[in-house]
Amino acid sequence: LNGRNEGREGGLETRDRRELEALVREERTLVRRQRLASEHSGEGQNFLVRAWIKAEAVFRPLKLIGGLLLVVVALIVFAAMLITCIDKIKNSVCRSTCGFLLAHTKIFNPINWVLLKSSKIFPIDYILFLLLAMLFFSSSVIGLATVGIRFLWITLFKIRKGKTTPNAMLMATVLLTLITLALNYTLTMIVAPQYATYGPQTFCDRPAHYPDEAPDCTNHRKAVKPCSERAENSASQLICTPTVVSTFLNRIMINFPYLGLINFWAQFAFLGIFVIVFLVMLFRVPKLDEDQADDDLREEEEEGLLASTGRRFGATWQDITGQAKGVKRANYGAVDGEAAADRGTTDHGEEGPVGSVAGGAGRDSNW
Secondary structure, three states, rough: OOOOOOOOOOOOHHHHHHHHHHHHHHHHHHHHHHHHHHHOOOOOOOHHHHHHHHHHHHHHHHHHHHHHHHHHHHHHHHHHHHHHHHHHHHHHHHHHHHHHOOOOOOOOOHHHHHHHHHHHOOHHHHHHHHHHHHHHHHHHHHHHHHHHHEEEEEEEEOOEEEEEHHHHHHHHHHHHHHHHHHHHHEEEEEEEHHHHOOHHHHHHHHOOOOOOHHHHHOHHHHHHHHHHOOOOOOHHHHOOOOOOOHHHHHHHHHHHHHHHHHHHHHHHHHHHHHHHHHHHHOOOEEEOOOHHHHHHHHHHHHHHHHHHHHHHHHHHHHHHHOOOOOOOOOOOOOOOOHHHHHHEEEOOOOOOOOHHHHHHHHHHHHO
């Protein structure tokens, strides 16, 4: 374009000037992307960063296997939640009048079964339950960082590394707090209700010979039953102790049935959204948000230019003033006649000798 318009009066034509500006912008974008690719490949980085990048490349198959295992675990949790919701609808004690409370699970729940069996070996069940809670919370954090903070389809804030605004951080904190509150109900009442209520507790469902005597199931193994709120044997009420969380939530559902209904049907909404998102992400090819990456790189360049400009301005100001910023001269040995000594005169206005106390002490001390 420059060669074609060389020697032309008035410079480039308007169309050629626009095309040249577009080419210059495209060149800057390609240079930024090349620098980003170089940084990701470890060029110009220290030995530890390059070693970490190579280790990630070596263990990438294990990362893929771990992702597949997490998908399997997520599907098992989905099945357990759906089974519990169906069990609540079919076998609830009081149905909608108490928020579909379930006294005892009658349909096989895989998560519930695994936790009950692992509870025989301490503390495997605690570790599994902690990992399950961390799976829900970590998925919520990653989803919030990926989608951002939105109102319906309108994006309010974006969560970006090193560029998240304080308002976005405050909103994200509030949302995570509400998510944690919802997880208390989901883990206790939906994912593993039997384990979260009574754990591995059992009782002997046989009559006692005396009022204060405990029933004996030594020769009657089939009479040993898991604890349940619907157990008619009085021994179960003396032996079985529900957890504090389950007791707290059950009392809320009984005293405020509408809260129980909202929480219960919200689980179906969560399961429906999970199915839609899972199918979409299963067939969707991941794409790089090039516009967002270009904006981030442009902001980094602007911040670097502003920082370098500030340093150059500070150096120029120091050259002009001849004094470094933040450094003060110290007047060691200053006396009362310093001002007169600097002028080379005495208090009476006459010129003093070089070695006099009034005229020379100040100069010698400044030197």
